[in-house]
Structure formats: structure tokens, C-alpha cells
Amino acid sequence: xxxxxxxxxxxxxxxxxxxxxxxxxxxxxxxxxxxxxxxxxxxxxxxxxxxxxxxxxxxxxxxxxxxxxxxxxxxxxxxxxxxxxxxxxxxxxxxxxxxxxxxxxxxxxxxxxxxxxxxxxxxxxxxxxxxxxxxxxxxxxxxxxxxxxxxxxxxxxxxxxxxxxxxxxxxxxxxxxxxxxxxxxxxxxxxxxxxxxxxxxxxxxxxxxxxxxxxxxxxxxxxxxxxxxxxxxxxxxxxxxxxxxxxxxxxxxxxxxxxxxxxxxxxxxxxxxxxxxxxxxxxxxxxxxxxxxxxxxxxxxxxxxxxxxxxxxxxxxxxxxxxxxxxxxxxxxxxxxxxxxxxxxxxxxxxxxxxxxxxxxxxxxxxxxxxxxxxxxxxxxxxxxxxxxxxxxxxxxxxxxxxxxxxxxxxxxxxxxxxxxxxxxxxxxxxxxxxxxxxxxxxxxxxxxxxxxxx
Numbered sequence: 001x002x003x004x005x006x007x008x009x010x011x012x013x014x015x016x017x018x019x020x021x022x023x024x025x026x027x028x029x030x031x032x033x034x035x036x037x038x039x040x041x042x043x044x045x046x047x048x049x050x051x052x053x054x055x056x057x058x059x060x061x062x063x064x065x066x067x068x069x070x071x072x073x074x075x076x077x078x079x080x081x082x083x084x085x086x087x088x089x090x091x092x093x094x095x096x097x098x099x100x101x102x103x104x105x106x107x108x109x110x111x112x113x114x115x116x117x118x119x120x121x122x123x124x125x126x127x128x129x130x131x132x133x134x135x136x137x138x139x140x141x142x143x144x145x146x147x148x149x150x151x152x153x154x155x156x157x158x159x160x161x162x163x164x165x166x167x168x169x170x171x172x173x174x175x176x177x178x179x180x181x182x183x184x185x186x187x188x189x190x191x192x193x194x195x196x197x198x199x200x201x202x203x204x205x206x207x208x209x210x211x212x213x214x215x216x217x218x219x220x221x222x223x224x225x226x227x228x229x230x231x232x233x234x235x236x237x238x239x240x241x242x243x244x245x246x247x248x249x250x251x252x253x254x255x256x257x258x259x260x261x262x263x264x265x266x267x268x269x270x271x272x273x274x275x276x277x278x279x280x281x282x283x284x285x286x287x288x289x290x291x292x293x294x295x296x297x298x299x300x301x302x303x304x305x306x307x308x309x310x311x312x313x314x315x316x317x318x319x320x321x322x323x324x325x326x327x328x329x330x331x332x333x334x335x336x337x338x339x340x341x342x343x344x345x346x347x348x349x350x351x352x353x354x355x356x357x358x359x360x361x362x363x364x365x366x367x368x369x370x371x372x373x374x375x376x377x378x379x380x381x382x383x384x385x386x387x388x389x390x391x392x393x394x395x396x397x398x399x400x401x402x403x404x405x406x407x408x409x410x411x412x413x414x415x416x417x418x419x420x421x422x423x424x425x426x427x428x429x430x431x432x433x434x435x436x437x438x439x440x441x442x443x444x445x446x447x448x449x450x451x452x453x454x455x
Contacts, residue, residue: 035128037142040271044147050263051154056083058260059161062253062315063168066308066361069245070444071169073452078164078173082180083157089184090153097185098192099152101134104201107193117145132198139198142271151267152192159188159216165361166224167231170441173449175434182424183223187417191215195409207409208382208396210279211268213323213375214413221368222414223421225359230425231434233358235441247307254311258287261318265325275386279325282333283318289337290317294345309345312366316344319370324378327396332381340373372410379406 060079064072086094093112100107110116129145132138141148160180167176192215194202202214209215234242244250265283269276294313295305320340321333328336348365359365379402384395396402428434435441440448447453 035140035142036144037271040142040273041144041147043272043276044143044151044267044270047263047267048147048151048154050260051151051158051267052083052260054257054260054264055079055154055158055161058253058256059158059165060253061249062257062311063165063250063361065246065249065251065253066244067168068242068444069454070446072245072249072446072454074173074445074449075164075168077450078168078176079161081173081177082160082164085177085181086157086160086184087153089181090156091149094156094184094189095149095152098189099131099197101132101199102193102197104199104204105194106190107197107199114149117149135198137198137204148270155212155216155264156184156188156192159212159220160184162217162220162363162367163224163227164363166228166359166363168360169445170234170435171227171231172432172434172436173445175428175432178432179227179424179428179434183421186424187223187420188215188219191219191413191416194412202409202412205408206396206402206405208327208378208387208402208406209323209375209409210326210378211265211322213319213371213378214409217319217322217367217371218375218410218413219371219417221364221366221371222417224363225357225368226418226421227425228357228359228364230422230429233356234360235438237358244308251307251311254315257315258318261287261322265322269326275326278329278386281330282325282328283321285330286321286324286333286337286340287314287317289334290314290320290341290344293317293338293341297342297345312348312362313341313345316340316366316370319344319367320374320377322371323375324381327378327382327386329381329383329386332377332383336374336377336381339377340370343373344370375406375410376403379403 056079060076063079064075067075091114093109095114096109096111097107100110102108128141128143129148130138130140131148160183163180163183164171164176194200195207195209195215197203207214236242261283262280266276266280269279291310291314294316295310298309299305317337317340320336321328324333324336344366347369348359348362352359352362352365378398380398380400382396382398382402384397386395388395425434436445436448444453
């Protein structure tokens, strides 16, 4: 029997043939989603993870390191529990009210239980979506709606977690949980809609907030101040030793916050683009400048720089650059950082001591004041080309007129947050009580609220 030798096809010829035939092969993903940008989506997935990292473990460690040993676990559990609760609230109704088209004051109920998002996914998991599709100012995204939804969810989570620092070591865990859910629904979500929704009335007024100076930091800082005033000062405040248990935890937490802030700010460009790169650069420079500013002033004021001081200063710079990150140039970012470091030092040390309120971990002193400084200076230093679009070729240009618009947004945020937060707190105080007993406070919240302790 005679057999013919096997035909040998060079690998190079096979590869070249497949290359030529590739455009003819079916590619359902490509055909179904021509507008989805995989680079943008990859960056936003990473940014979402970075922002979540800011709360667990960032805020959890940062705050836990600054309380006393008997309250370390309870402080960390607060951040972790809020991550769980706010995630569910956001998915069930929060996202719909914040980013549903609705009215200039609140979103609609079209996304309750993520109804439209799920219906959109049925058409194709990789299809793009338009934010505010039914509004007069729609914004077409290059990422899946599921990614945008979770990215915004992480902002709501950290906003609620920031407030816990103002009332650490004395608030009931049950009261904190109920307050946080009510605050997200009645305070955070409306302001997020006003500022970030295409329909929002502050957005239509011309207010700008790149990544959450008003929505997250002023909002959470003011709520923290109101909570600290309503709950009252810690037992022994001004008399006993209330020094931090472990500043190593605080330094690690602050470092994680700094790293995560790149997702917070650069991620708010909603894509892997030049504006995201500029936001990352300005974030780094503002944090560095504020850390130096706080350190120098503390050094001059007390004779020695402290670890707690420099990390607090850097966080103040990160807060202040948040509304400005995608609107300002590097030089302006450094100015914002130096100014915020100095003013937050004053508010967290001198002003707090003179006024006598007990904002335990300086939620207002750093986040509230830093957010106000950053929001106003954004209006002064905004560089038009960074925000220019086809619809607005000049972008937002810094001017006194823009500063006044920013001031209106700041004022509205402060008033709404202060009034509604106070009402929520008073209702809870009358019904279930806000504060643990004096004996429970002395024993520590780890044992009295959770029956756990660290050795």
C-alpha cells in the first residue's frame, strides 16, 4: 500500500491565512457594542476598587488608629457595616433617586431594584448607556452602566463612613446604622442629584464638582459636626487622656486613602484619558503640598512635627483637590494644597479647642473645611481647556463669577445637610437614643456594643 506523505503547512503561512480571514469570522461582542471602550472600562473597574479600598480598609484603619484601645474594633466595624448597608440601599433605590432623570431636585423611580439596568443588560451586556437620556443635557458613556453604578456606590459608602469619625467612642451602633441609612436617602442622594445629574439644579446653575467636594466632603463634614454637637462630648473630654491607641494603624490607613484617592479623583474622569491623567497629577501634588503645609505650621507652633499632623495635612489636601482635580493645572493644585493644609490645621486644632465641640477624629475640621476651601478655589483656578467639550468649547474658566456660583453650591449643601441631619438625629435621640451610657462608654464600645475585644 502506497501512502502519500503528509502535507506540511508552514506555521507562518497558517498564521497569515488566519490573519486574513479574521475580519470574516463572527464577532458578536464587537458587533453588539461598538461604543464600549475597553480601556475606559478597565480603568473604571480599577478606580471602583480603589475607592472601595478607601473605606475598607482605609478609613477603618485611619480612624481605628486614632481612638483608644477599647474602641478600636467598634470603629472598624462601623466602616465595614456601612459598606454592607449602603451597598444594598444604593442598589434598591439610591442609584435611581440620585441619577434617574426625574426633576431638577430628585431622580425618578425608574431604577428601583435596578429595573432599567437589568432590562438594558438583556439587550446586550456590553452595550453602552446614556446618563440622563430623557433630559435636555444627556451624557453618553463609554463604560457599562453596571460599572458607573458601582463606582458611584463607593462614593456613597465613604461619605457615610467619614461621618463616624465625628462621633467615635460614644454613639450606639444601632443609632449609627439607622442614621446612616436615613442620611444617605434624605441628604446625600438629593445633593448628589443636584450636583452630578444632568438634570440637577445646581449643575444647571453652573456649579462644578469634579469628584465630590460638595457631595461627599462638605456634606459628610457638616453632618459630622451636627452629630458631634447633638451627641455631645466624650466623657472626660478636656480632662482625661484620650490619646490614640496605635498611630501605626492611622498611618497605614492614611496611606491607603492616598492611594485610593487616585481612583476617587482620576476615576471621576469616567475614562482612561488625558483628564484622568491630569486629575492624578493634581491629586498627588495637592496632597504633598498640604502635608508639608500642616507639618511646617505645627513645627512652628509646637516645636515638633508629628506623625498625626502630617497624615492629617495630606488628607486635607486630598479633600481640597477633590472638587478641582479635573479642572485645575498642577501649579494651582499646589496652591490649593498649601492653603487647605494651613486652614484645616487651624480648624482641627485651634478652632475646635476654642469652640469646645468634640469632633473626635476631625471629620468637619478636615473634610468639611477642606471641602469648602477646595470648592471655592476650584471656581478661582479652573482652567477652561481641561473641561472643554464640543457643546462648550471654552470649558469652565476660573473667575469671581464662578467663585460666587461655587459659594451658592457650598451654602446650599451646608444648609440642607445641617437642617436635615439635625432632624434625623433628634428623632433617633427621642426614639432609641443616640448615645451609650456613661458606664458603657467607660468600658468601651468594643465590649458593650459587640462583646469583642483586642488583646
